[in-house]
Amino acid sequence: MTASWEGDLDRLGTLLHDLRTPLAAILGLAITLEREDVALKPDEAKDLVSRIADNARRLDRMVGDLLDLNRIAHGTIELTIVSSDIAELAARVVGETDVVEDRTVIVEGESVTANVDPARVERMVENLLSNSVRHTSPESRIWLRVREQDGGALIAVDDEGSEVVPAFREAIFEPFGQGRDWDELAPGSGIGLALVAGLAELHGGRAWVEDRDGGGASFRVWLPDEQPAGRP
Numbered sequence: 001m002t003a004s005w006e007g008d009l010d011r012l013g014t015l016l017h018d019l020r021t022p023l024a025a026i027l028g029l030a031i032t033l034e035r036e037d038v039a040l041k042p043d044e045a046k047d048l049v050s051r052i053a054d055n056a057r058r059l060d061r062m063v064g065d066l067l068d069l070n071r072i073a074h075g076t077i078e079l080t081i082v083s084s085d086i087a088e089l090a091a092r093v094v095g096e097t098d099v100v101e102d103r104t105v106i107v108e109g110e111s112v113t114a115n116v117d118p119a120r121v122e123r124m125v126e127n128l129l130s131n132s133v134r135h136t137s138p139e140s141r142i143w144l145r146v147r148e149q150d151g152g153a154l155i156a157v158d159d160e161g162s163e164v165v166p167a168f169r170e171a172i173f174e175p176f177g178q179g180r181d182w183d184e185l186a187p188g189s190g191i192g193l194a195l196v197a198g199l200a201e202l203h204g205g206r207a208w209v210e211d212r213d214g215g216g217a218s219f220r221v222w223l224p225d226e227q228p229a230g231r232p
Contacts, residue, residue, distance in 0.1 A: 019062060022055035054098060065195045069175060072198040079117040079202060086112045086153040087146040090125050094144060099130040103138070109146035112153040114225040120199045127192035128157040128219050136161035152205065152224040160216045164209050173197035173207055196221060
């Protein structure tokens with residue numbers, strides 16, 4: 001087996017592990033509910049159902065990201081462009097998503113209007129937040145900022161985790177890419193950030209990461225206030 005094949009299989013193994021984790025949780029919890037020899041109190045059963053739903057949503061997001069990446073790669077994804085307030089979209093994600101549950105997220109946004117696909121922008125914000133949650137401790141703070149920059153909207157998700165090594169700052173936005181110096185403690189498929197970069201480019205913008213003032217990382221997306229021409 002060649003080194004290239006071994007690398008591909010390693011990446012596939014990481015992806016399958018990420019997909020199997022919530023699936024295994026769903027199966028285990030469902031089996032517990034199904035067992036007739038286990039007497040559960042109503043609040044205990046409700047908790048199991050809630051955990052099943054949480055893991056199902058997690059699995060659904062991952063599959064959705066993979067499907068969208070495939071559409072981007074084949075040039076078949078379509079954007080529904082609407083003039084939108086980016087700060088409102090970002091704040092809505094924080095209020096509705098479960099990926100930042102029990103985490104401190106500080107939202108600092110100014111009203112910036114741009115022609116974007118609202119659902120895709122929300123997906124980018126959610127994936128950036130999920131990435132910060134994955135790579136930081138539970139007590140670490142996360143900042144979500146939106147402001148006008150260069151005639152467009154800048155979305156920044158900052159955290160108190162480790163910095164991204166400069167040599168990997170482009171690779172982490174590629175499928176299966178990783179780059180923090182302790183990824184072995186928080187392995188991931190690298191799909192979320194790849195989708196962020198792909199959707200940003202479809203909007204005529206870009207995604208990147210830089211150091212956060214005071215330590216940590218700042219993941220950023222810039223979207224122009226103009227009608228995107230489609231796939232770049």
